[in-house]
Amino acid sequence: MNIAVVGTGYVGLVTGVTLSDIGHNVTCIDIDKEKVEIMKKGTSPLYEPGLSELMNKNIKQSRLFFTTNHAEGFANAEVIYIAVGTPENEDGSANLAYVEQVAKDIAQYVVQDLIVVTKSTVPVGTNHKIKTIITENLVNNIKFEVVSNPEFLKEGSAIKDSFEGDRIVIGADSSEASAIIEKINQPFGVPVFRTDVRSAEMIKYASNAFLATKISFINEISNICDRVEANVEDVAKGMGMDKRIGPDFLKAGLGYGGSCFPKDTKALIQIAGNVHYDFQLLKGVVNVNRKQQRMIIEKLLERMPDIKGKRIAVLGLSFKPNTDDMREAASIVVTNSLIDRGAEVIAYDPIAMNNAKKILAPEVEYSTSVKGAINESDAVLILTEWDEIKDIDLNFFSEMKYPLVVDGRNCFDLETMREHHIEYHSVGRPSISCQFEKTYA
Numbered sequence: 001m002n003i004a005v006v007g008t009g010y011v012g013l014v015t016g017v018t019l020s021d022i023g024h025n026v027t028c029i030d031i032d033k034e035k036v037e038i039m040k041k042g043t044s045p046l047y048e049p050g051l052s053e054l055m056n057k058n059i060k061q062s063r064l065f066f067t068t069n070h071a072e073g074f075a076n077a078e079v080i081y082i083a084v085g086t087p088e089n090e091d092g093s094a095n096l097a098y099v100e101q102v103a104k105d106i107a108q109y110v111v112q113d114l115i116v117v118t119k120s121t122v123p124v125g126t127n128h129k130i131k132t133i134i135t136e137n138l139v140n141n142i143k144f145e146v147v148s149n150p151e152f153l154k155e156g157s158a159i160k161d162s163f164e165g166d167r168i169v170i171g172a173d174s175s176e177a178s179a180i181i182e183k184i185n186q187p188f189g190v191p192v193f194r195t196d197v198r199s200a201e202m203i204k205y206a207s208n209a210f211l212a213t214k215i216s217f218i219n220e221i222s223n224i225c226d227r228v229e230a231n232v233e234d235v236a237k238g239m240g241m242d243k244r245i246g247p248d249f250l251k252a253g254l255g256y257g258g259s260c261f262p263k264d265t266k267a268l269i270q271i272a273g274n275v276h277y278d279f280q281l282l283k284g285v286v287n288v289n290r291k292q293q294r295m296i297i298e299k300l301l302e303r304m305p306d307i308k309g310k311r312i313a314v315l316g317l318s319f320k321p322n323t324d325d326m327r328e329a330a331s332i333v334v335t336n337s338l339i340d341r342g343a344e345v346i347a348y349d350p351i352a353m354n355n356a357k358k359i360l361a362p363e364v365e366y367s368t369s370v371k372g373a374i375n376e377s378d379a380v381l382i383l384t385e386w387d388e389i390k391d392i393d394l395n396f397f398s399e400m401k402y403p404l405v406v407d408g409r410n411c412f413d414l415e416t417m418r419e420h421h422i423e424y425h426s427v428g429r430p431s432i433s434c435q436f437e438k439t440y441a
Ligand SMILES: NC(=O)c1ccc[n+]([C@@H]2O[C@H](COP(=O)([O-])OP(=O)(O)OC[C@H]3O[C@@H](n4cnc5c(N)ncnc54)[C@H](O)[C@@H]3O)[C@@H](O)[C@H]2O)c1
Pocket: 006, 007, 008, 009, 010, 011, 012, 029, 030, 031, 032, 035, 083, 084, 085, 086, 098, 101, 102, 105, 119, 120, 121, 122, 151, 152, 153, 154, 155, 259, 260
């Protein structure tokens, strides 16, 4: 099939690269000239394990192309995927400006019958709106169908998720269009679930909201564990052994960040509100998450009530490991709060520091190594569970004047920290107290 993919963020680029890898001819279109130039050379503009290799392979085999020109990209397209952003409006609703612009671009430039597939996460009813926009603006006399095909990939494991996903959801009003999209995806070997357009749109929001609910739930349990001296990791393990609950997404920590859960939970609250339904449970999930990101500061202040002038090392800045994405990362809230309280912040991340520099407060200093960040710091905060941080030489902590580590991601074994004489506070697990009996005030 000849396919065009509009938008080359995570979703568009991974969609384009993987569709070309299973044998389709794919042209990826983006309005960002600089990005397109980089991609033409086979370089991924985002950090994603395995993506550059797969890009290069398919560029070399002349199955994958990049352009800024919609007319050129659409010239032979039998299917066009929409994969542009749907960011958050100020009121939490999804901003559909980019999607609507692509619908207008399609109406203007398509020259043959085709299927339009929406990969972007869009509120229920948007695909019908896309159909209306294209119909009202069509320049050439062609026939088209619109199909919803929400994306479920996770950043950091996007390629694996494409080839080993749990399901591909295809929502269509036309069974013919649905069958064509199923056939396109067949080589992935992932189970396909076919439904109507509105249900497919809802499946995406409901899935993200449910996963976010699991995370906020276990975070609430972890806060209770802290107070009753239970261990949330064992609690999650014991819960997850029940097949009805399942072990995934029960990792307590600093709450969820990233480009999807924060905006999609708020958008679903808006979608419900638009039909006069008060989604109380999801509002609770969002509020719990907001509080959870600040929990690490509270734990630090319990041991070090005055952090003014103190040097605090912050390890891990991206919203989760294996990505350089800083969108809605806990590090934004945490470093701002440290700086507001007059602390000096020395930060380290294996991959995300360039992106962090564009987003975090200018007062944040950066170290080129974990050791450099810890060196001479008064306390260490851990915000992202990168392997490099989990594998740290614990003597780096022991060598601090008073080794105080507050870990928002439970990176270390309690017994090992005790053996190394490190004062260690983590999430929903008993604290390892300080051998020096020191108060840091
Ligand atoms: N990031 C994820 O992990 C993920 C996973 C599943 C679903 N989603 C959803 O997929 C959508 C895309 O997310 P993302 O993070 O990949 O997006 P992004 O915002 O990172 O990138 C969007 C890209 O689209 C380009 N663009 C905007 N308007 C354009 C136009 N008219 N023509 C061509 N290009 C245009 C931008 O230049 C940008 O490169 C969102 O709706 C998101 O909610 C994202």
